[in-house]
Amino acid sequence: MTVKTGIRLAVCLCALIGLGSCAGSDGLSRADANNLDRIESRLSAHIAVLASDEFEGRRPGSEGERKTLRYLADVWQAAGLQSATNDPAHPWFAPVELSLMTPQSQSVRIMRDGQSITIPETQVKLFTSGSRALVDDAPMVFVGKLGASLDRAELAGRIAVMIWDHNDRNDQRDALLENGAAGVLAIISDEAAFAELVHIRKNGAYRLAEESAGSVLDGVMSLDGAASMLGLARLNALLDTAKMPGFRPHPLDETASLEARSIPGTVRTHNLIAKLPGKKPDSGAVLLLAHWDHFGRCGDEATGDQICNGAVDNASGLSMLTEIAEQLGKGPRLDRDVYFLGTTAEEWGLLGARAFTRDPPIPLDTVVAAFNLDAVGIAKRGSPVAIVGEGLTPLDDEVKLIAAQMGRGLGNSQFAKQFVKRQDGWALLQADVPTLMVSSAFASPDPLRDYTKDRYHKPSDEMDEIELGGAAEDMLLHLELVRHFGSTASHPPVRP
Structure with missing residues (x-):
């Protein structure tokens, strides 16, 4: 279906999901709001579970994990989806083996002018991706927020001391290690x-086995x-x-002189893969x-609430993925x-x-377009959308046109750009899969900043604090995106 520019959201609602009447008036009618x-x-019902x-x-x-994947598989199968692992031994669930390194012990010795400096053990924590990592009597260098721009001559054999409080901190840490730093300490x-x-x-860190x-x-x-x-004065300077x-x-x-030891282990987990077969699969x-995982029990025992429920991150994205499956299945x-993928x-990377x-x-x-759904439960109804990954795929013009046709404005593209590498779409982009995250949640700094400050990766990310107004509108947009790119008439195959 293609709707003309300026047609009200009511038309999209009725044409896309058939929920109620489409009586006309400027803006949202009562029926539109009810839809x-x-x-x-x-969406809320799935998130509550x-x-x-x-x-x-x-x-x-x-x-x-077992309960999550079984719930999703049951709902998806009822919606008409089929297993798409292409593995009769593992229908629906594609095994992923992870290595788990759980911190065991550490040793920290800092020297200045031959004198040992005492740092309380509670104020510095070391981790290693292997069983043991040791750096002895290494010089230290303060790098601020610099990482990828530094060469090996500036970092080799040194402990890089970086500032953690910025959005590219994980990329900075990885770049420092890749460029030769003997270790990294983040303030x-x-x-x-x-x-x-x-x-x-x-509780440990994972990597692919x-x-x-x-x-x-x-x-x-x-x-x-x-x-x-x-020293406080030198630190501030x-x-x-x-x-x-x-x-x-x-x-x-x-x-x-730093040493960290970890206990190795293995974790067997799964991706969930399903599909709605098309008429022209060739x-x-x-x-x-959408990723299904979160951190499990990550709260402090002293606070009483230990479970990090991840209502926004990412039960909200899973709920949209599931609701899209149910609507398309009808x-x-x-x-x-x-294809529907729960990662x-x-x-953990x-x-x-x-x-x-x-x-x-x-x-x-053969994937003509991919769309990642992550942390969608933030923005209010009527919010613009952002294209995370804009400029990295050939999909932009078509996505923008469809968004405009549905009355959706575009948000802060510069703000959205900083999240490209922090979501699953980045892994697909690196494999040359045209992938975008089209979301009202990343279109404006304020709602996301409030969520990040108060609830992100915390036990407080719970159902009672979620906002689904923007997510409902985003779901309608994604239904139209899937129908557009799923049609060989509106998005023809690329000819060699």
């Missing part, structure tokens, strides 16, 4: 953020710990200097995905197959999405 209310209610305490925070390899200025990260990482990460050493240090190491244009790494007077496929078959271990690209059920070059 959106019904969509919100259906997936983000319940019974599902234990959906940690990979846990009982919560976290917010005490609560420091405690939260330490609590999450003490077939990958050998060596014994990489990294750690986090509180602001008080950094002040103990450097360094933090101020890092904000200045042209800042370059600053060698420190301190040297560090014409390619459309892919929709309608006529599209030309192309539509594991997104929170997009691992499920990466595993999917390494062993896909179909050739990846």
Whole structure:
């Protein structure tokens, strides 16, 4: 279906899902609002199950995983989807084997001018991707927020001390290690953020089992710990200097001897893969995905609430994925197959999405368009949408036209750009799959900033705080996107 520019959302609602009447007036009529209310209610019902305490925070390899995947598979099958693993031994659930490294012990010794500096053990925590990592008497260098721009000569054999409080922190840490740093210490200025990260990482970190990460050493240090190491005045001076244009790494007077040990383990988890068969499967496929995992029990025992339910992140995305499956299952078959992918271990480095690209059920070059659904339960009704991944695929013009036809404005593209590498779509983009995240949740800084500050990766990310107005409208947009790219008439096959 193609709707003309300027036609009200009411027409889209009725044509797409057949919910109620389409009486005309400018703006949303009462019937239109009721239809959106019904969509919100259906999304909410799925989230209430997936983000319940019974599902234990959906940690990979846990009982919560089993309940999550069984619930999704049952609903998807009832909607008319078929298993798409192409593996009779593992219908619906594609195995993904992970290595788990759980911190065991650490040793920290900082020296300046031959004198040992005491840093409370609670203020610095070390981690290693292997069983043991050791750095002895290494010089330290303060790099601020610099990472990829630094070369090996500036980092080799040194402990890089970085600032954690910015959006590209994970990429910065990885770049520092890849460019030769012997280890990385990240200064976290917010005490609560420091405690939260330490609590999450003490439960271990995953990687794909077939990958050998060596014994990489990294750690986090509180602001008080950094002040103990450097002195408060020098620390503040360094933090101020890092904000200045042209800042370059600053060698420190301190040297560090650091050791971290971990206990290795193996976790067997799964991606969930299904499809709605199309009439012309040889014409390619459309892919929709959302990660099902969260952190399990990651709250502090002292607070009483230990379960990180992940209502927004990402029970909300799963609910939209499931509702789209149910709505498409009721309608006529599209030309192309539509694949539905629930990924594991997104929170630990997009691992499920990466595993999917390494062993896909179909050739990846047959996917004409993919759309990731993540953390959609933030924006209010009437919000614009952002295209996360804009400029990286040939899909932009078609997506923008469809959004405009449905009365959806475009949000802050520069703000949305910073999330490209922080979601599963990035793993697919690296495998040359044209993937976007089209979402009202990433169109404006304010709602996302409030969510990140108060609930992101915390036990407070629960059902009673979710906002589904924008998600309901986004679901309608994705139905139209899937129908557009699923049709060989509106999106013809690319001819060699």
